[in-house]
Amino acid sequence: MTAATTSLSAIKPQIVPIALDEGQRGYDILIGAGLLDQSASFEGLPKAAAALIVSNETVAPLFLQRLQTQLAKQYARVDAVLLPDGEQFKDWASLNLVFDRLLETASDRKTVLFALGGGVIGDMTGFAAAVYMRGVPFVQVPTTLLAQVDSSVGGKTAINHPLGKNMLGAFYQPARVIADLDSLDSLPQRELSAGLAEVIKYGPIADAAFLDWIELNLDAMLARDKVALAYAVKRCCEIKAWVVGQDEREQGLRAILNFGHTFGHAIETGLGYGAWLHGEAVGCGMVMASDLSVRLGLMPAEFLPRMRSLIERAGLPVLGPALGAQRYLELMRVDKKAEGGAIRFVLVEGLGKAGMHAAPDDLVAQVLASHCA
Amino acid sequence: MTAATTSLSAIKPQIVPIALDEGQRGYDILIGAGLLDQSASFEGLPKAAAALIVSNETVAPLFLQRLQTQLAKQYARVDAVLLPDGEQFKDWASLNLVFDRLLETASDRKTVLFALGGGVIGDMTGFAAAVYMRGVPFVQVPTTLLAQVDSSVGGKTAINHPLGKNMLGAFYQPARVIADLDSLDSLPQRELSAGLAEVIKYGPIADAAFLDWIELNLDAMLARDKVALAYAVKRCCEIKAWVVGQDEREQGLRAILNFGHTFGHAIETGLGYGAWLHGEAVGCGMVMASDLSVRLGLMPAEFLPRMRSLIERAGLPVLGPALGAQRYLELMRVDKKAEGGAIRFVLVEGLGKAGMHAAPDDLVAQVLASHCA
Numbered sequence: 001m002t003a004a005t006t007s008l009s010a011i012k013p014q015i016v017p018i019a020l021d022e023g024q025r026g027y028d029i030l031i032g033a034g035l036l037d038q039s040a041s042f043e044g045l046p047k048a049a050a051a052l053i054v055s056n057e058t059v060a061p062l063f064l065q066r067l068q069t070q071l072a073k074q075y076a077r078v079d080a081v082l083l084p085d086g087e088q089f090k091d092w093a094s095l096n097l098v099f100d101r102l103l104e105t106a107s108d109r110k111t112v113l114f115a116l117g118g119g120v121i122g123d124m125t126g127f128a129a130a131v132y133m134r135g136v137p138f139v140q141v142p143t144t145l146l147a148q149v150d151s152s153v154g155g156k157t158a159i160n161h162p163l164g165k166n167m168l169g170a171f172y173q174p175a176r177v178i179a180d181l182d183s184l185d186s187l188p189q190r191e192l193s194a195g196l197a198e199v200i201k202y203g204p205i206a207d208a209a210f211l212d213w214i215e216l217n218l219d220a221m222l223a224r225d226k227v228a229l230a231y232a233v234k235r236c237c238e239i240k241a242w243v244v245g246q247d248e249r250e251q252g253l254r255a256i257l258n259f260g261h262t263f264g265h266a267i268e269t270g271l272g273y274g275a276w277l278h279g280e281a282v283g284c285g286m287v288m289a290s291d292l293s294v295r296l297g298l299m300p301a302e303f304l305p306r307m308r309s310l311i312e313r314a315g316l317p318v319l320g321p322a323l324g325a326q327r328y329l330e331l332m333r334v335d336k337k338a339e340g341g342a343i344r345f346v347l348v349e350g351l352g353k354a355g356m357h358a359a360p361d362d363l364v365a366q367v368l369a370s371h372c373a
Numbered sequence: 374m375t376a377a378t379t380s381l382s383a384i385k386p387q388i389v390p391i392a393l394d395e396g397q398r399g400y401d402i403l404i405g406a407g408l409l410d411q412s413a414s415f416e417g418l419p420k421a422a423a424a425l426i427v428s429n430e431t432v433a434p435l436f437l438q439r440l441q442t443q444l445a446k447q448y449a450r451v452d453a454v455l456l457p458d459g460e461q462f463k464d465w466a467s468l469n470l471v472f473d474r475l476l477e478t479a480s481d482r483k484t485v486l487f488a489l490g491g492g493v494i495g496d497m498t499g500f501a502a503a504v505y506m507r508g509v510p511f512v513q514v515p516t517t518l519l520a521q522v523d524s525s526v527g528g529k530t531a532i533n534h535p536l537g538k539n540m541l542g543a544f545y546q547p548a549r550v551i552a553d554l555d556s557l558d559s560l561p562q563r564e565l566s567a568g569l570a571e572v573i574k575y576g577p578i579a580d581a582a583f584l585d586w587i588e589l590n591l592d593a594m595l596a597r598d599k600v601a602l603a604y605a606v607k608r609c610c611e612i613k614a615w616v617v618g619q620d621e622r623e624q625g626l627r628a629i630l631n632f633g634h635t636f637g638h639a640i641e642t643g644l645g646y647g648a649w650l651h652g653e654a655v656g657c658g659m660v661m662a663s664d665l666s667v668r669l670g671l672m673p674a675e676f677l678p679r680m681r682s683l684i685e686r687a688g689l690p691v692l693g694p695a696l697g698a699q700r701y702l703e704l705m706r707v708d709k710k711a712e713g714g715a716i717r718f719v720l721v722e723g724l725g726k727a728g729m730h731a732a733p734d735d736l737v738a739q740v741l742a743s744h745c746a
Binding site for chain 1: 422465469472473476477479481482483503504505506507508529531534536537540541542543544622623706707709710711712713714
């Protein structure tokens with residue numbers, strides 16, 4: 001295991017194909033530098049009279065014009081709607097801004113939506129596309145590390161409900177994912193760290209060697225070494241493609257991608273959406289889930305400090321907010337993986353292998369006591 | 374061709390199976406008298422800890438307790454949420470009442486929703502089921518003629534947007550449709566007529582012999598002859614099953630089921646949702662679409678008076694509201710079947726056969742001038 005090579009050949013455009021259940025067309029994830037300025041990235045997309053770019057007030061000044069330039073080559077009308085930025089706006093009111101624009105412009109059933117932004121924009125645009133006229137095509141153009149390695153891939157779309165994160169949504173696949181690594185140059189450091197939480201996630205649940213690689217290359221990624229980031233994005237997408245290809249609708253295996261998310265969603269909902277970034281909550285949630293894996297005897301004791309150290313090095317919080325164990329438990333009981341009121345946690349069963357497990361409330365309370373401020 | 378037999382054997386429970394695209398399970402439509410009070414109607418439904426009945430303030434006093442009694446045999450918790458009654462409440466605010474209840478009771482991903490009511494309740498419950506936790510099972514228990522012959526079958530779900538009818542929704546199939554003919558006994562006459570509009574629809578688009586049958590048996594249906602209604606519900610469901618089985622997601626053929634709906638949706642949206650019943654708008658819309666079929670030379674002149682007479686006999690309006698041709702055209706340009714701003718009408722091409730056609734605006738304006746108050 002060596003640190004990522006500095007050869008620029010490693011950041012030539014890569015394509016990770018996503019295969020889907022029978023009866024559905026798969027799609028490609030394009031990963032590379034400068035993709036946003038290359039016509040080739042947009043060739044072969046669904047034909048239509050119009051395209052609508054959905055973005056937010058933070059991302060649009062950086063990339064909107066460039067995307068518009070590319071799309072104008074293919075669509076007679078290219079419109080844009082900008083949503084307010086942040087998890088606290090991942091709701092019906094914001095979604096409705098997209099529908100209002102689509103209907104005001106009499107956009108038809110072939111109109112293609114483009115999600116230009118991070119995870120919130122991607123999830124909302126995908127859901128808008130799933131629902132408008134019962135389904136129009138959409139393309140993910142993720143501009144954050146978190147969206148490039150995780151949320152833009154695999155077709156989970158959603159908005160939040162005050163009582164639960166991502167509770168309203170659809171499984172709805174994009175026509176393509178265009179991950180331009182150059183967009184990471186302008187990413188705030190806090191957002192970069194949040195994205196690293198999802199990168200780290202893939203190691204313990206699916207690929208022990210990738211966990212080793214992350215430990216070796218974390219500093220390079222934090223310093224935005226493009227070669228290291230390119231490899232991380234590609235490897236994460238490969239793992240996600242492998243999982244989603246087997247279980248698109250989360251009947252089983254796919255749930256492992258939610259490692260750290262049961263605790264993490266409770267933090268996000270409990271504090272109010274937007275207080276912590278999603279990746280921050282997932283980072284802290286992975287510390288808790290790692291501890292629970294150890295306490296249930298699934299992993300040796302040294303797994304917890306290893307994970308906590310890595311997550312801390314990534315610039316992520318390792319102590320959760322003091323909501324109280326009862327509140328955490330109450331929030332986690334409305335998690336989508338819960339069944340009949342029993343919380344089901346994704347736990348690590350061996351390096352590179354995860355599964356679903358129930359746990360006694362008092363054990364969960366001990367975990368929370370150990371990892372809350 | 375004779376009037377419906379009065380033999381009671383004709384109203385023994387009937388099953389119409391719906392076959393779906395590969396990779397999806399089909400489902401059954403149960404049609405019969407007294408189904409709501411028979412345990413057999415509910416056997417084999419998806420297992421879950423809880424069921425939620427969605428109904429409205431008008432329907433619940435008539436049937437809710439009976440459905441609760443049946444469901445209590447299968448689900449440990451049976452809850453109900455009542456929405457306000459009417460097309461004007463087919464919106465996000467009402468839908469959110471369902472989500473609030475589901476989350477307040479920490480309902481999990483296996484919870485089964487039951488739609489108890491007419492088309493509005495069925496469309497909204499189906500959409501809620503499609504979206505809650507990205508999809509939970511649901512069952513249609515249609516209590517109006519319109520819902521039994523059309524809207525509860527085939528998996529189109531939606532809510533309205535102020536700028537367009539059924540603009541936000543999903544294709545999402547129920548686990549079963551339970552059409553109890555006894556529920557038609559208490560249906561207001563205006564609702565019965567509205568349902569007959571959708572019954573009449575199936576004749577000209579798919580089955581010339583059924584059109585003859587409807588003309589012969591219309592008075593019996595208006596008098597609520599159970600044998601005639603049983604046959605009508607069954608035949609409509611058979612035709613719809615045949616169409617949906619070939620084109621679940623309305624890539625082509627399925628659009629014929631929208632005969633009269635392009636004009637009809639414009640009436641509903643233009644007057645404000647709820648002013649006319651959906652079936653009333655469709656009835657009047659079929660008069661307009663029949664005239665357009667004649668004016669485009671697709672049908673002989675006598676087709677228009679035949680359709681108008683039948684629709685009028687059913688107790689439906691045959692003159693549309695005077696919105697003005699420009700407003701009609703503007704409203705129809707946001708119809709889901711429109712493409713690139715061109716309205717596409719479902720027109721009759723021969724008795725029992727329909728297809729999609731464009732039409733010059735001035736011809737459409739002539740049709741509107743002939744059939745508006």
